[in-house]
Amino acid sequence: MAGVRARQLAFRTFHWTVLAVFSVLLAFPFYWMLITSFKRTGDLYDLRNNPFVFNQKPTLEHLRLLVNETLFLRWLGNTAFAGLVVVAITLLLAVPAAYALARLTGRWGGRIGIAIFLTYLVPPTLLFIPLSRIVAWLNLQDTLWAVIVVYPSFTIPFSTWLLMGFFKSIPPELEDAAMVDGLTRFQAFLKLVIPISLSGILTVVIFTFTLVTQEFVYALTFISSASHQTVGVGVPIYLVRGDVYYWGSLMAACLIASLPIAVLYNLFLDRFIAGFTVGSVK
Amino acid sequence: MSGVRQRWLGPAMFLPAVLYVVALVGVPFVLAFFYSVGDVKVGSVGYHFVGFRNFTSVLQNPTFLRALRNSFVFTVASQILVLVGANLLALVLKNAFRGRRFVRFLILLPWVAPVSIGSIGWKWILDSLYSVINWVLVRLHLVKEFSAPMWLGEPKLAMMSVILVHTWHMLPFATVIILAGWTAIPKDIPEAAAVDGAGFFRRMFQIELPMMLPIINVAVLFGVIFTFTDMTVIYILTRGGPYDTTQVLPSLAFFTGILGSDLAEGAAISIFLVPLLVAVAWLMLRSAHRAEVV
Numbered sequence: 001m002a003g004v005r006a007r008q009l010a011f012r013t014f015h016w017t018v019l020a021v022f023s024v025l026l027a028f029p030f031y032w033m034l035i036t037s038f039k040r041t042g043d044l045y046d047l048r049n050n051p052f053v054f055n056q057k058p059t060l061e062h063l064r065l066l067v068n069e070t071l072f073l074r075w076l077g078n079t080a081f082a083g084l085v086v087v088a089i090t091l092l093l094a095v096p097a098a099y100a101l102a103r104l105t106g107r108w109g110g111r112i113g114i115a116i117f118l119t120y121l122v123p124p125t126l127l128f129i130p131l132s133r134i135v136a137w138l139n140l141q142d143t144l145w146a147v148i149v150v151y152p153s154f155t156i157p158f159s160t161w162l163l164m165g166f167f168k169s170i171p172p173e174l175e176d177a178a179m180v181d182g183l184t185r186f187q188a189f190l191k192l193v194i195p196i197s198l199s200g201i202l203t204v205v206i207f208t209f210t211l212v213t214q215e216f217v218y219a220l221t222f223i224s225s226a227s228h229q230t231v232g233v234g235v236p237i238y239l240v241r242g243d244v245y246y247w248g249s250l251m252a253a254c255l256i257a258s259l260p261i262a263v264l265y266n267l268f269l270d271r272f273i274a275g276f277t278v279g280s281v282k
Numbered sequence: 283m284s285g286v287r288q289r290w291l292g293p294a295m296f297l298p299a300v301l302y303v304v305a306l307v308g309v310p311f312v313l314a315f316f317y318s319v320g321d322v323k324v325g326s327v328g329y330h331f332v333g334f335r336n337f338t339s340v341l342q343n344p345t346f347l348r349a350l351r352n353s354f355v356f357t358v359a360s361q362i363l364v365l366v367g368a369n370l371l372a373l374v375l376k377n378a379f380r381g382r383r384f385v386r387f388l389i390l391l392p393w394v395a396p397v398s399i400g401s402i403g404w405k406w407i408l409d410s411l412y413s414v415i416n417w418v419l420v421r422l423h424l425v426k427e428f429s430a431p432m433w434l435g436e437p438k439l440a441m442m443s444v445i446l447v448h449t450w451h452m453l454p455f456a457t458v459i460i461l462a463g464w465t466a467i468p469k470d471i472p473e474a475a476a477v478d479g480a481g482f483f484r485r486m487f488q489i490e491l492p493m494m495l496p497i498i499n500v501a502v503l504f505g506v507i508f509t510f511t512d513m514t515v516i517y518i519l520t521r522g523g524p525y526d527t528t529q530v531l532p533s534l535a536f537f538t539g540i541l542g543s544d545l546a547e548g549a550a551i552s553i554f555l556v557p558l559l560v561a562v563a564w565l566m567l568r569s570a571h572r573a574e575v576v
Contacts, residue, residue: 014374015374015377015379018370018373018374019374019375019385022367022370022371022389023385023388023389026389026391026392026450026453026454027388027389027391028407029392029400029403029404029407029450030391030395030403032403032406032407032414033403036406044412045412047411047412047417047427051412051414051417052414092298093298093299093302094299096295096296096298097296097298097299097300100291100292100293100294100295101296103292104291104292104295105292105293109292112296114567116299116303118563118566119303119307119308121507121559121562121563121566122307122311122559123507123511123512123532123555123559124511125511125512125513125531125532125535125536125552126311126511126552126555126556126559127307127310127314128535128536128539128540129314129317129535129539129540129545129548129549129552130309130311130313130314130317130549131306131310132540132545133313133322133545134306134309134310134313149306150306152302152306153302153303153307154307156299156302156303157303157307160299185291186291210394213396214396214397214398216396216398216514217514217532217536220517220536221536221540231396231399232396232399233398235398235399235402236398236399236401236402236518245405245406247409247412250402251406254399254400254402254403257396258391258394258395258396258400259395261394261395261396262387262390262391262394262395265390265394266386266387266394269390269394269458270462
């Protein structure tokens with residue numbers, strides 16, 4: 001009996017130790033952004049102070065500087081605009097494509113689906129050099145539209161793949177019955193399939209939007225003016241003046257840019273992971 | 283009539299998506315090969331085939347060889363750390379306990395927050411003067427105040443730092459994939475084994491881990507791709523420095539092709555990513571195929 005209890009205690013200790021160590025290691029930088037954002041400059045750069053706590057009263061000075069004297073709000077706006085347009089393009093192309101590949105193309109549908117998924121593996125760092133020429137050729141260099149045009153090239157493949165699985169889980173009898181009642185296949189798709197797939201479509205919307213906010217390499221490559229940037233490049237690259245880092249404002253920007261996305265993403269994470277594990281988990 | 287319309291409806295619905303992807307992934311993919319055997323520079327108009335000249339020039343460049351080696355060190359080291367950490371975390375997180383959702387949110391932050399922004403947070407933590415890590419080390423009398431480590435300024439430490447920060451970013455992703463695997467394996471087999479007297483470690487290594495292997499494979503394959511081809515963490519923390527000691531293939535391709543305007547040589551460098559991509563894609567197809575057969 002004592003052996004069982006000792007083992008339980010050992011397991012519990014192990015459980016909470018692992019959780020505590022990993023939570024601290026993984027979340028610490030965000031705590032650090034938070035405390036840095038509200039510390040007075042004198043407090044921040046005094047090595048005699050304990051850096052983990054406020055040694056002077058908190059201040060909103062860094063936040064004020066960020067909002068009034070940098071392009072931060074502009075970058076947030078750019079990112080939101082690019083995100084919305086990319087979401088629209090992605091939905092317009094990926095929803096019908098996924099439906100067609102799930103229902104209308106038989107054996108070929110699966111193969112094209114896998115081919116589309118494989119393109120998701122082709123990384124930006126292989127494509128950015130030729131794409132920079134294509135962007136120049138389209139006369140889009142140094143505009144927000146450069147990334148708006150390029151981003152769907154990776155949001156469409158993953159969204160199509162995710163939605164294919166979603167559409168396959170809907171029983172085909174549903175559309176068959178509607179078509180017997182006189183609807184065409186396309187009408188059945190619009191009027192029946194899309195309304196019951198709204199949660200899948202919402203997943204794609206959130207997923208696409210978060211991918212746009214997280215992208216770094218393309219935005220860095222195609223856009224060279226600070227005022228046209230997205231938040232993911234603007235904050236780490238253009239908030240630094242010369243060699244001077246305004247750590248307070250920089251960390252406030254990091255926090256504001258990452259928390260909403262983190263919360264949204266977290267809500268839809270399970271569906272997103274299902275997209276990666278199709279075929280390996282049943 | 284409706285039969286004909288039916289036959290064309292499928293292609294009409296998927297072709298726009300396919301064409302978009304072909305135009306912006308397929309075409310540049312082919313162009314990358316085309317550029318790597320040509321003489322394209324930013325601003326130049328013509329194209330001349332130059333054979334393997336770019337490749338021979340790249341292969342004689344010590345910075346390139348260093349980047350090639352760094353790419354493998356960066357990928358292998360961070361993926362080993364990710365794999366160990368993610369399995370350990372998943373093992374703990376698969377059980378229900380109070381506050382599990384909150385812990386999960388904390389643990390997921392490094393993956394769900396934009397990586398460029400997480401990296402700049404680390405740049406502050408690893409700052410040469412005000413590093414909080416150094417503050418703690420000095421107070422613990424592990425290092426002296428004026429000889430504290432320069433995390434991003436010394437070659438070995440810088441490499442270690444970028445590996446650890448990348449591990450920090452990738453760990454949650456692998457953890458949730460492995461967690462998905464834990465919830466999907468049938469519970470009755472390990473339970474039956476427990477009834478038959480198999481202990482914790484025996485169940486773990488002889489039953490549960492083999493059942494988990496396909497899903498761990500998925501986590502590793504995606505992890506390898508996302509690490510070998512990424513430059514975000516390195517670009518933000520060190521820009522490949524000090525003295526190109528943390529340069530990897532993607533960052534070198536960026537510095538050569540985009541900032542250095544030598545598109546041809548940049549393309550030749552990024553072509554070295556292709557063999558690994560092909561290998562991973564092949565392994566993925568094989569495991570997907572096997573999963574369908576079983």
